[in-house]
Amino acid sequence: RKEVEQDPGPFNVPEGATVAFNCTYSNSASQSFFWYRQDCRKEPKLLMSVYSSGNEDGRFTAQLNRASQYISLLIRDSKLSDSATYLCAVNLPAGGYNKLIFGAGTRLAVHP
Amino acid sequence: ETGVTQSPTHLIKTRGQQVTLRCSSQSGHNTVSWYQQALGQGPQFIFQYYREEENGRGNFPPRFSGLQFPNYSSELNVNALELDDSALYLCASSADRMNTEAFFGQGTRLTVV
Numbered sequence: 001r002k003e004v005e006q007d008p009g010p011f012n013v014p015e016g017a018t019v020a021f022n023c024t025y026s027n028s029a030s031q032s033f034f035w036y037r038q039d040c041r042k043e044p045k046l047l048m049s050v051y052s053s054g055n056e057d058g059r060f061t062a063q064l065n066r067a068s069q070y071i072s073l074l075i076r077d078s079k080l081s082d083s084a085t086y087l088c089a090v091n092l093p094a095g096g097y098n099k100l101i102f103g104a105g106t107r108l109a110v111h112p
Numbered sequence: 113e114t115g116v117t118q119s120p121t122h123l124i125k126t127r128g129q130q131v132t133l134r135c136s137s138q139s140g141h142n143t144v145s146w147y148q149q150a151l152g153q154g155p156q157f158i159f160q161y162y163r164e165e166e167n168g169r170g171n172f173p174p175r176f177s178g179l180q181f182p183n184y185s186s187e188l189n190v191n192a193l194e195l196d197d198s199a200l201y202l203c204a205s206s207a208d209r210m211n212t213e214a215f216f217g218q219g220t221r222l223t224v225v
Contacts, residue, residue, distance in 0.1 A: 004154075031210075032211075032212070034213075041200075041221075042218065042219075043202055043216040043217060043218050043219045044155065044202070044216050045114075045216070046213060046214070046215060049213065087154055087155075091210070091211050094168050095168070096167060096168075096209070097160055097162065097167045097168045097209040097210065097211075098209070098210045098211045099145070099157045099160060099168055099170070099211070100145065100155075100157065100204070100211055100214055101157065102147075102154030102155045102156075103154050104152070104153050104154045105153075105154050
């Protein structure tokens with residue numbers, strides 16, 4: 001089983017749609033959680049850290065369910081500019097340090 | 113901009129050669145991690161350097177090695193290049209080895225022919 005798994009996608013949605021990405025992780029010792037956005041052939045950019053209480057940043061809402069080892073990202077009112085790959089990342093304790101483990105990413109294509 | 117810079121941006125090497133990739137971390141960050149991202153995959157952790165010492169390593173062979181310098185910049189060296197080493201190599205800098213928040217450089221795209 002992979003340490004971090006995401007919906008494979010791609011998701012093709014019209015502008016204005018609401019889209020949800022899911023991510024599960026296997027190690028209950030995971031300490032912190034992130035969503036990154038990656039444009040084609042570019043580096044991942046930190047979109048949001050994910051907190052236990054859930055957090056919102058404009059059209060983006062992230063939620064964490066530690067009991068189910070599940071993270072989600074909701075994008076409301078999708079824009080063409082939201083088209084990208086969304087990577088879920090989990091910070092895993094590894095003996096004196098943490099390492100970031102990424103899912104394979106879910107590609108989103110928003111069309112007019 | 114993250115303040116993390118990598119060089120070169122693109123590189124073509126022949127199988128069996130050696131390559132050195134460079135990364136300058138964000139000001140105030142003492143931790144650099146390196147990742148390999150193959151096409152269609154998420155970044156895979158190679159290793160992490162904290163205050164000039166390697167303090168963690170992923171599932172990569174010893175021909176992947178690195179250094180961190182007193183100014184916290186870092187190098188990734190790959191010996192005996194294989195075709196499967198073709199990938200985007202990313203470095204990420206963070207303010208601590210717990211990766212409270214990690215910021216990536218633009219990456220080096222390595223092609224091995």
